[in-house]
Amino acid sequence: MSSKDLRAVLIDACLQADRLGLNSGTAGNLSVRYADRMLITPTGIACCDLKQNMIVECALDGGHSGRWRPSSEWNMHAEIYKAFPEAQAVVHAHPDNCVALSCLRKPLPAFHYMIASFGGDDVPCSAYACFGSRELAQAAVQALQGRNACLLANHGMICFSDSADKAVANAAKLETLARQYLKAHTIASPVLLDEAEMRTVRSQYRTYGQQPAADISGNDS
Numbered sequence: 161m162s163s164k165d166l167r168a169v170l171i172d173a174c175l176q177a178d179r180l181g182l183n184s185g186t187a188g189n190l191s192v193r194y195a196d197r198m199l200i201t202p203t204g205i206a207c208c209d210l211k212q213n214m215i216v217e218c219a220l221d222g223g224h225s226g227r228w229r230p231s232s233e234w235n236m237h238a239e240i241y242k243a244f245p246e247a248q249a250v251v252h253a254h255p256d257n258c259v260a261l262s263c264l265r266k267p268l269p270a271f272h273y274m275i276a277s278f279g280g281d282d283v284p285c286s287a288y289a290c291f292g293s294r295e296l297a298q299a300a301v302q303a304l305q306g307r308n309a310c311l312l313a314n315h316g317m318i319c320f321s322d323s324a325d326k327a328v329a330n331a332a333k334l335e336t337l338a339r340q341y342l343k344a345h346t347i348a349s350p351v352l353l354d355e356a357e358m359r360t361v362r363s364q365y366r367t368y369g370q371q372p373a374a375d376i377s378g379n380d381s
């Protein structure tokens with residue numbers, strides 16, 4: 161995809177994140193992989209004001225040129241592209257329920273089978289490090305081992321996927337699950353699914369949502 165097309169994809173994804181309530185003000189940022197670099201949202205611009213020329217083409221060492229400066233969290237995006245070759249898009253956000261949970265500095269456990277869709281039996285919470293720091297980028301990569309999403313201690317969440325729209329959808333799914341977990345927790349500690357149950361869920365997920373080839377035409381017989 162050309163740089164121009166990817167910029168349009170990135171802006172669409174930002175607007176979708178906004179519609180889904182993932183953004184608060186200018187907090188949160190998105191990027192897509194672009195060859196050996198990335199295209200990332202600029203720092204300090206609300207997504208409703210975003211134009212294609214404001215998207216920053218940024219090397220994975222932070223090098224960039226032009227008028228617009230990349231998101232202050234460019235380090236975290238860059239380290240994820242370096243560590244996870246399958247990552248094509250990264251979403252970082254501060255939605256309320258993920259933030260609330262991140263302040264407990266505990267993983268989001270297997271209270272619901274959909275936790276398995278993030279790659280494991282929980283969604284971990286990273287160690288704490290200051291926003292924008294290299295230490296935070298390293299803590300995020302460490303928490304993401306074997307996962308495609310994690311909470312960031314006293315901060316928010318970050319996730320990656322193979323496309324920008326899927327990464328936004330995964331971020332929204334994590335926020336929904338965080339809300340549901342916190343809601344259950346107001347009554348009592350939720351019963352967790354055990355390892356065997358989560359193994360079964362993961363094997364079910366391998367074929368989940370796939371139609372037999374013959375049925376893709378939409379013809380019901």
Ligand SMILES: [Zn+2]
Nearest residue numbers: 188291315316
């Ligand atoms: Zn942040």
